[in-house]
Amino acid sequence: MVNERGAGRRRDTTQTVCAAIREDVVSRVFAPGERLTEESLATRYRVSRVPVREALRTLEAEGFVHSRPYAGTFVAEISETEAEDLLGLRALIEPFGAERAAARRSQLHLARLELVLAEAGELLRDGRHAGLARLNTSFHQLLAEASGSPDTAALVAQLGNKIAWVYSVELPRRANDSWREHAEILQALRDQDPERARELVADHIRRAQQAYRLRGSKGVRTPQHG
Amino acid sequence: MVNERGAGRRRDTTQTVCAAIREDVVSRVFAPGERLTEESLATRYRVSRVPVREALRTLEAEGFVHSRPYAGTFVAEISETEAEDLLGLRALIEPFGAERAAARRSQLHLARLELVLAEAGELLRDGRHAGLARLNTSFHQLLAEASGSPDTAALVAQLGNKIAWVYSVELPRRANDSWREHAEILQALRDQDPERARELVADHIRRAQQAYRLRGSKGVRTPQHG
DNA sequence: GCCGTAACGGTTGTATGCAATCTTGCTGCC
DNA sequence: GGCAGCAAGATTGCATACAACCGTTACGGC
Known part of the structure; x- marks a missing residue:
């Protein structure tokens, strides 16, 4: 390895x-x-x-x-409340980053995001949900980097890793909705509309949180596949 | 050795x-x-x-x-926008922590915070503003720890250090107001009023931000690259 | 004179060795 | 039987030693 x-x-x-x-x-x-x-x-x-x-x-x-x-x-050991708080923190930080990303994004950022979106689209069409988790992480990470705030990007990366650890479960059910939301977010970035970007990401994260909570508790590895 | x-x-x-x-x-x-x-x-x-x-x-x-x-x-070198973003991130996270601290705080947390508040009160009465910076950091750190979220506490600590680095400047002018606000925050914790605690901290941070900005980016050393 | 190149000094990356400390299991006592 | 105290083994913490690599500079060819 x-x-x-x-x-x-x-x-x-x-x-x-x-x-x-x-x-x-x-x-x-x-x-x-x-x-x-x-x-x-x-x-x-x-x-x-x-x-x-x-x-x-x-x-x-x-x-x-x-x-x-x-x-x-x-x-480390993470309690249930700590796991909840991780989601709460992400729900704060990602919209913050998205707001700035809409104002500061470069063409390069847009291109990278569109690439990820296109790849995800192909996987969705082919029904191959396997690689979507990685693309999802990439999208959120690129979005954070587009904010132009290194600290925000670093926090998103860290929180993302920890959340992936605690909620070691993917949510194929939500895949279609999720990527539709991603597309809307990207459009807000293109339009340089910070408030809309922030709200879209806030909604997106909120829905993901609900899905996480419904799907199951922390720590327990739900046997599933994408 | x-x-x-x-x-x-x-x-x-x-x-x-x-x-x-x-x-x-x-x-x-x-x-x-x-x-x-x-x-x-x-x-x-x-x-x-x-x-x-x-x-x-x-x-x-x-x-x-x-x-x-x-x-x-x-x-590391920090640009002016990155410095701004640090304040923005803190403005998100500390109210988040305060909200949870009001719900979860223990008697021990309250006692520690009251101790810090009392010490600050003495320094203020004696006009000794020298030690206030340290107490201010302690107050915010204890508040974050009272949230019961280790990640929140860690983020507050990190952001606090970085902000102290970038804005290497103290604001004695605001000392009296600042500690009055601290006292109100502590009261909200005693009352176990999460929403009030969150809003008080949000206002508190907002005022501190304004003070920082007025004070200017004197501490921010514009990176000179070659 | 300019540029490509190779050797040198300085710095980082990794491995090994030894002392200090913790953990574990045992003994003896209550 | 349970618990405090202790010894042996295991593990960490730090220092030293050596190998790999980078940047610079001197040199030679063009």
């Missing part, structure tokens, strides 16, 4: 390991509350403890793990 | 270094855009490069520095 030293890529070990651990936390390979020993992680990803430790410091700042000196690093 | 930190504290080197670097960035000992070499930091804080590197990973996740592999670590 990591480690392609033979192929010559010897750089970026720390970042690669960080992404790998985050992935394994989000996908629940490591259970919440589980202790992560540096040595076992180092063995798992075929690196030494140093990049593992650095990756853990990043993940700790992001809230995926927490560590006590000399005691070790543990996968 | 010459670990002469404090009175023989041999643990927590990384966290100590992290806080020290953050402090030096916020207080502009290190200028925005400046390159930070690990060796010089290690020398400055009398540690080896390892804890320095780990501290830098944390600070990178927090957005105070950014680094490229093999190229080095640089103090």
Whole structure:
């Protein structure tokens, strides 16, 4: 998964390991509350403890793990109320970003968003819902980046990862509506209409929240497929 | 090794270094855009490069520095619009936290907040405005923690640090009004009135924003690139 | 004189080793 | 039987050492 030293890529070990651990936390390979020993992680990803430790410091700042000196690093545990609050925070921040994105978006941003929208359209037509989750993440991330606020984009990314972790479930039911809403949002960006963009995103997030809540509780992995 | 930190504290080197670097960035000992070499930091804080590197990973996740592999670590540069957006984000998140704090606050939270309020009252009576900045930060941080949402508290802490960095300027003028507003907020928490708490904090932040803006972007160092 | 190129110094990235500390399981006592 | 205290093992924290890489500069060809 990591480690392609033979192929010559010897750089970026720390970042690669960080992404790998985050992935394994989000996908629940490591259970919440589980202790992560540096040595076992180092063995798992075929690196030494140093990049593992650095990756853990990043993940700790992001809230995926927490560590006590000399005691070790543990996968974070998220309560139900905390999970709810994550959705609440996203419901605040994404509309904020969308409002600014409508005012500041560049042609490049628009083009990227349209590309994602087009790809999603194809997947929808073909009934292949598998790749939609990734495109959905991309759309929201690009939207946040179009805001021109690096902090907003960073927050959206972090919250998105955490939400994907807690609510490890996709909502294929809503896919058609969801992407129709995405299209409207993009149109508001084209029109440079900040207020409409903000409200559309606010509604969009609100509906997604309701879907999440209906679909099931946090932590429990609902067996499903897209 | 010459670990002469404090009175023989041999643990927590990384966290100590992290806080020290953050402090030096916020207080502009290190200028925005400046390159930070690990060796010089290690020398400055009398540690080896390892804890320095780990501290830098944390600070990178927090957005105070950014680094490229093999190229080095640089103090971040914040544009004026980004600074504005920081205030906007705080204006979203703190009321959100206050609303929940009013519903979830414990007696311990109330007691801590009252303590801070009392201390500030004394300083105000004595005309000693020096320590107020710290108490102000404490009040807002405690308020965020009272929300019972770790993510909210973490965001408030991060945003607060960054705002203190960008707008490195205090506003003694507003001190009396500000603390009167703090007292009202605390009362709303006692009354367990979420809506009132949210609105009071929203107004409070809004007034602080105006004060910042009037004061000018004196603290904002326009990035000079080459 | 200009540009491509190769070597050098400086810096970052990773691995290893050892001391300090925590956790775990056991012992002995109540 | 349960719990405090302790020893052994396991794990973390930090320092040192070495390898990989980047930017710069001196050099030579054109």
